[in-house]
Amino acid sequence: MTISLILIMITVFIVIELLYFKLATYYNIIDQPNIRSSHTDVTIRGGGIIFPLALLAYFIYFGTTSIYFLCGLFLISIVSFADDIKPVNNKLRLIIHLISVGLLFYELHLFSLPWYMMLFAFFFAIGTINAVNFMDGINGITGGYSLITLITLWFINTYMVLFTDPNLILITLLSVAVFTVFNFRKKALCFAGDIGSVSIGFILVYFILALILKTQNLNYILLLLAYGLDVVTTVIFRFIRKENVLEAHRTHFYQYLSNNRGITQLRVSLIYILLQFVVNLVLIFSRIESVGLMITIMTVSGIVFVKLRFEFEGTKRLLG
Known part of the structure; x- marks a missing residue:
């Protein structure tokens, strides 16, 4: 992709976002603060619509053989956007998610793999999509975290091993960068919404x-380590407290730091982004290949993370 084309794409994405802001304001697609919110201002919801639209632009301009992946992306994006406007039936949403993941698997020829690898891929896909959605709760975290992950994937794809079309990663990266300009602020102009967090989670799973x-x-699953630590430990603690893990809440560690400790949302987002950035650097330059070493890293990181949570949040909050 040439520099001129990159600049054109950025301009187009900015224009699309600004047009969406007007439409969202007119049709009242906004996020009203509630007891589970980490914000206090009414804000436009669904700014992450730029992510699937960027891949639509990729399809129109470059053409693609990744048709099943894109069909899955658009299916999951449509139901997520509908959920941003008005709550969608949980069963319908689950069915669409399963169909979308199935299309992604078909694109990657995963159905030809042994059942245990299929099972791993399924849990990874569903878990990642939901994790990215769960972690979309404060300004800057979805855009910034996705940006650092996509930059890492672009570097690997460009300098280490070619695993996908470079233009596909780059155009996704540009759309996330544009969204981040509007979201990584003390007072965000828009939130990603379900369409943003779910679609970017789906895209990251594919890559x-x-x-x-x-x-x-x-x-390479360590590319999502920071998010994984927060989501997995939060789910475990909610099980221990006998809470319904499917109900909306704000008991993630990042939410505690922002809502209860008074650390600004952007600083909390930066902590997670920088933590993942360090992990990515280690992953790239140490060329880790041993599964045993990966398990060791995840275990040690998990122990340290849980210890931090106990020190900051206390036993009563975590264990009830």
Whole structure:
């Protein structure tokens, strides 16, 4: 992709976002603060619509053989956008998610793999999509975290191993960068909404699974370590407290730091972004390939993270 085309794409994405802001304001697609919110201002919801639209632009301009992946993306984006406007039936949403993940698997030829690898891929896909959605709760975290992950994937794809079309990563990266300009602020102009968090989670699943399949290296799941630590530990603590893990809440560690400790949302977002950035650097330059080493890293990181949570949040809050 040439510099001139990159600049044109950025301009187009900015214009699309600004037009969406007008439409969202007119049709009242906004996020009203409630007891579970980490914000106090009425804000436009669904700014992440730029992510699937960017891939539509990719399809129109470049053409693609990744038709099943894109169909899955648009399906999951449509139901997510509908959910941003008005709550969608949980069963319908689950069915669409399963169909979309199935299309992604078909694109990557995962159905030809042994059942246990299929099972791993399924849990990774569903878990990642939901994790990215759960972690979309404060300004800057979705855009910034996705940006650092996509930059890492672009670097790997460009300088280490070609696992997907470089233009596909780049155009996704540009759309996330444009969204981040409007979201990484003390007072965000828009939130990603379900369409943003779910679609970017779906896209990241596609890239990371493609990379794992190409390299036969499971350690690339560490590209989502920071999010994984927060989501997994939060789910475990909610189980211990006998809470319904499917109900909306704000008991993630990042929410505690922002809502209860008074750390600004942008600083909390930066902590997670920088933590993942360090992990990515280690992953790239140490060329980790041993599954045992990956498990060790995840275990040690998990222990440290849980210890931090106990020190900051206390036993009563975490264990009830």
